[in-house]
Amino acid sequence: MTIRTEPFYLNIGPQHPSTHGVFRLRVTLDGEVVVGLEPIIGYLHRGIEKLAETRTYTQNIPFTDRLDYLSSMTNNLAYCMAVEKVGAVKVPERAEYLRIIFSEIMRISSHMMAVGFFLNDLGAMMTPVLYMWREREKIMDMFEMVCGQRLLYNYMRVGGVSQDLPEAFMPAVKKFLAEMPRYIDEYDQLLAQNEILLARSKGVGVLSRDTAIAIGASGPVLRASGVKWDIRKMDPYSIYDRFDFEVPTGDSGDCYDRYWVRMLEIRQSVRILEQAIAQIPAKGPICADVPQFFRPPRGEAYGYVEAPKGNIGFYIVSDGSIAPYRVHIYPPTLINITALQDMVMGWKVADLIIIFGSIDVVLGEIDR
Amino acid sequence: MTVAINCEETGKKLQEVFPGSVISTGKADIVVDANKLLEVAGYLKNTAGLDFDYLTFVTAVDFLDYMEIVYRLVSLKHNQSLILKTRCYDRENPVVPSVVSLWRAAYYQEREIFDLFGIKFDGHPDMRRLLLWEGFVGHPLRRDYL
Numbered sequence: 001m002t003i004r005t006e007p008f009y010l011n012i013g014p015q016h017p018s019t020h021g022v023f024r025l026r027v028t029l030d031g032e033v034v035v036g037l038e039p040i041i042g043y044l045h046r047g048i049e050k051l052a053e054t055r056t057y058t059q060n061i062p063f064t065d066r067l068d069y070l071s072s073m074t075n076n077l078a079y080c081m082a083v084e085k086v087g088a089v090k091v092p093e094r095a096e097y098l099r100i101i102f103s104e105i106m107r108i109s110s111h112m113m114a115v116g117f118f119l120n121d122l123g124a125m126m127t128p129v130l131y132m133w134r135e136r137e138k139i140m141d142m143f144e145m146v147c148g149q150r151l152l153y154n155y156m157r158v159g160g161v162s163q164d165l166p167e168a169f170m171p172a173v174k175k176f177l178a179e180m181p182r183y184i185d186e187y188d189q190l191l192a193q194n195e196i197l198l199a200r201s202k203g204v205g206v207l208s209r210d211t212a213i214a215i216g217a218s219g220p221v222l223r224a225s226g227v228k229w230d231i232r233k234m235d236p237y238s239i240y241d242r243f244d245f246e247v248p249t250g251d252s253g254d255c256y257d258r259y260w261v262r263m264l265e266i267r268q269s270v271r272i273l274e275q276a277i278a279q280i281p282a283k284g285p286i287c288a289d290v291p292q293f294f295r296p297p298r299g300e301a302y303g304y305v306e307a308p309k310g311n312i313g314f315y316i317v318s319d320g321s322i323a324p325y326r327v328h329i330y331p332p333t334l335i336n337i338t339a340l341q342d343m344v345m346g347w348k349v350a351d352l353i354i355i356f357g358s359i360d361v362v363l364g365e366i367d368r
Numbered sequence: 369m370t371v372a373i374n375c376e377e378t379g380k381k382l383q384e385v386f387p388g389s390v391i392s393t394g395k396a397d398i399v400v401d402a403n404k405l406l407e408v409a410g411y412l413k414n415t416a417g418l419d420f421d422y423l424t425f426v427t428a429v430d431f432l433d434y435m436e437i438v439y440r441l442v443s444l445k446h447n448q449s450l451i452l453k454t455r456c457y458d459r460e461n462p463v464v465p466s467v468v469s470l471w472r473a474a475y476y477q478e479r480e481i482f483d484l485f486g487i488k489f490d491g492h493p494d495m496r497r498l499l500l501w502e503g504f505v506g507h508p509l510r511r512d513y514l
Contacts, residue, residue, distance in 0.1 A: 045500065218424075
């Protein structure tokens with residue numbers, strides 16, 4: 001006698017703590033094993049690309065904060081760089097340094113959240129996240145000091161940044177940089193050789209090098225698969241060519257590598273920050289002379305940066321008026337989840353949660 | 369530095385290999401005929417010296433007279449980039465060949481363009497709306513939507 005079997009459909013989300021936002025997964029299960037998966041997105045779609053067409057170039061900057069809200073600074077930067085490319089705006093030296101300093105601090109903050117919540121998904125409920133938040137809190141304080149905001153900064157402007165540093169900032173960032181290596185050592189001591197972390201993430205959710213390139217993955221997800229591709233090195237924007245840093249890569253492309261690449265990148269960001277703090281000119285203009293109603297000439301440009309989660313980019317078409325004709329936001333995390341199906345196939349539901357967590361997604365960016 | 373490839377030269381070469389495929393070449397972009405898009409894209413991906421193996425973004429721009437689909441290709445091997453464009457004049461039933469068979473990176477992006485511009489990608493394995501819900505009327509990113 002044969003036993004009749006049928007697949008089991010499991011719906012995860014959109015309201016579920018492990019989906020990092022409003023993300024829905026329709027999973028096909030054979031027992032406990034994943035045999036099919038379909039991500040369903042759009043619950044947070046706000047139509048930012050459409051809204052941007054009716055606002056001035058400067059008015060669009062706050063929208064970019066609301067994409068990947070865990071790394072608002074890099075979103076600001078990518079958008080401003082795209083507008084500067086269309087309008088051929090030259091950014092003053094001090095502003096370039098300020099931009100780099102805040103992007104790198106943002107990268108540290110974003111990676112700490114990624115690692116913390118990855119461990120949260122693994123079952124280490126809240127403890128690693130609170131360790132990470134200890135340092136993130138200091139970062140938030142620094143951001144608050146300079147632009148009065150703790151999450152959505154709206155700090156960069158076309159041609160520079162909005163405000164100069166307050167007096168208290170430099171001592172705070174120097175203290176932070178002096179302490180940080182010790183804290184990263186502490187995390188590594190707690191996590192890197194942790195038996196549970198190794199057992200749950202080594203060899204789990206492997207993304208091969210070829211698949212990573214084919215799906216156009218970027219950021220730590222691409223580098224964990226062994227592709228040494230970092231825009232800061234390969235296409236140095238702003239003043240990244242002045243700094244000495246390494247591009248860490250993984251070799252197997254599993255969840256552990258993605259975690260480990262992020263930890264190494266935090267160390268490199270600290271290195272870049274130390275150099276930037278030492279090199280920044282003490283005085284100088286922080287923003288180019290750009291009119292409030294900026295009218296770039298007709299044309300198009302693509303500005304992109306190495307954001308913590310991948311290469312976020314803005315493709316802007318200008319028709320010479322005060323509002324952009326078209327703004328396209330290239331969302332790296334949406335591209336990174338293209339291969340989610342390949343990565344989870346054959347793994348159990350509990351592994352699906354950590355594989356998804358290891359990609360580090362923010363739904364504000366996926367849905368726009 | 370990621371260098372933008374010399375478009376004039378590449379455009380000429382493409383025109384030689386696929387006569388009638390190139391409509392125009394600009395300083396930084398090549399506009400190709402939609403009917404020859406797949407052949408040209410395959411050539412760009414698989415020819416030694418070009419090796420555009422990495423597709424970053426696919427998007428569309430509505431110019432009212434026509435809709436333009438923009439592809440940004442990168443060659444990780446040679447660290448060079450190219451903006452490839454194709455045009456679609458039909459607003460009622462616009463169809464363009466899908467490049468998912470060459471670059472899986474286009475999978476969600478083409479679905480998104482279908483959702484927001486209404487351009488169908490011929491050969492896409494799952495041509496459905498991505499961000500908006502099934503049953504939504506219209507394609508919001510077209511310039512004449514609002």
